[in-house]
Amino acid sequence: MKKIKMIDLAAQNLEIRAEVEAALAEIHQNTAYVGGPQVEAFEREFADYLGVRHVIGVSSGTDALHLSLRALSIGAGDEVITTPMTFIATTEAILHAGATPVLVDVDPLTCNISPAAIRKYLENGRFRTANGPKAILPVHLYGAPAAMREINAIAAQYRLSVVEDACQAHGARVATDRGWVRAGTAGTLGCFSFYPGKNLGAWGEAGAVATNDAELAAQIARLRDHGRISHYAHADIGYNARLDALQAAVLRAKLKRLDRWNERRRAIATRYCELLADLDLVLPRDPADAESCYHLFVIRNAHRDAFRTALLTAQIECGIHYPIPLHLQSALKDCGYRHGDFPHSEAVADTVLSLPMHPHLTDGEVDRVVEVLDQVARQAAPGLDTAEAEVSPAVGREV
Ligand SMILES: Cc1ncc(COP(=O)(O)O)c(C=O)c1O
Known part of the structure; x- marks a missing residue:
């Protein structure tokens, strides 16, 4: 009996192979393997697709979340409110930033973070750290967007940033006060993973951050590249968290589909x-x-x-x-x-x-x-x- 697969990446590859092979030939010719024209083109095309001003390609969804929190200056003594029903990377990123993850329960109907539970935690006012909450980090679990209208309203009331974990939600849509938008563009920053099995998946590790905020975008672009402001001038202690040209070429072909x-x-x-x-x-x-x-x-x-x-x-x-x-x-x-x-x-x-x-x-x-x-x-x-x-x-x- 023929096996039925959970996901079939080989079938996707058949569709994109010719296109990616042409792009790879070009990359081998110009040898821009890290960053360069493929990465810049993908960032532009994904930004257009999402309807957002800036996309910064990074090396994984975990890095996208981590660098987003760093760019917001969230760290030691700060809390980030998120859900227990997610992949561990969501909380790893919070801990890597030095902050404290605060979990609140999910809505039993959607499996996504419950706005009522967030509100209850904030109203209660008994926080786990000195500074208290600085951001809400909703996860669009299984590709179904969290209740962004309510979450944004709570965030506005309590002056919190909203960092969306859209690592499972490429192309999903959600209603907000601005109308319907793509998941990952409803909050302050949206984080994507392009791990191979995702709806938009690379041929290795890759990720991106989406935002309309030019300053945050510039900060994340610096952090992903050793805090660099010119070739050997560094404004911050950053990371090596850049997107490869090979991954960008695959992502460009898959984005069209x-x-x-x-x-x-x-x-x-x-x-x-x-x-x-x-x-x-x-x-x-x-x-x-x-x-x-x-x-x-x-x-x-x-x-x-x-x-x-x-x-x-x-x-x-x-x-x-x-x-x-x-x-x-x-x-x-x-x-x-x-x-x-x-x-x-x-x-x-x-x-x-x-x-x-x-x-x-x-x-x-x-x-x-x-x-x-x-x-x-x-x-x-x-x-x-x-x-x-x-x-x-x-x-x-x-x-
Ligand atoms: C909800 C969620 N958050 C974060 C991540 C981390 O992404 P990556 O594996 O690209 O670091 C994933 C990936 O599996 C995920 O599903």
Whole structure:
């Protein structure tokens, strides 16, 4: 039986190969391997795509977040409010900047940071550090934008910066007071990862920061390049966090196809939702004020391990994003959080299952995934202890 992949980068490569080969020939000719015309062109093209004034290419999403916080002068004694349901890099960047990550729970319907929980923490006023909060760092989890209108309003009220972790949200859109905008352009700074498996993925490590603020853009551009203001003059202690020309060439080719690929992802999500509607699963749905780019298609069920085992047995790849919320990671034990601190995040981590999702997935493959899930649901139904089988009511019916 042919394996169904979670993501299929080889299929993407087939589409872009000729274009990238031509670009590589040019790079080998002019030998501008770090920075140079490819990087500058990608920065311009991605800025146009996002509808933002500045894009600064960097060497990873983690660096994008870290340099953003540094550019905002966020460091020791400062807090950054974020979510426990994310990849650890979000909090690594905060800690690398010297600041303290403050976690608040997610909204059980969206799995994204809860504006109500942010507000509660701020209103409470009992902060973890001397300076208190300086920024909110929402993550657009699975490609579905966080509630940016509410988050921006809270940030304005408390004079906080907003650094968006858009590492999973290339091309997603969200409603703001300025109208609908691309994820990563709704806050002060937007951070992107181009890790190969992302909707817009490089052939190695890469990332970018997007902003309309010229001063912050200049500061990030300096920090990524050893704090350089001219070849051997350095205004800051910076980093080697530059974007390679080879990665920029791949990203330029993929950027041209991003909207088409995201459209296909959305069509696949619609098909999954239609075909799975009758099963006892929590399905992802776009909230009214956001349009997901479906980096991942994540379902929820208390018996997700049974579904997962059946899929793997049927040669269908699947994943769990994420099995351990950040407050329970031993790497973050010094933050002082405990089991039970964020019940919605814990319920999400215990029930999520990511199905195959990529633009080259066929309708036939989607149908095969659905068939397996359907079989498990039917076999499991009579024997299920319903109290245990139900997803916690706190998690709700739809994401
Ligand atoms: C939500 C989130 N934040 C940050 C990162 C870090 O990006 P990178 O791996 O490019 O450093 C990722 C990448 O997986 C991510 O998914």
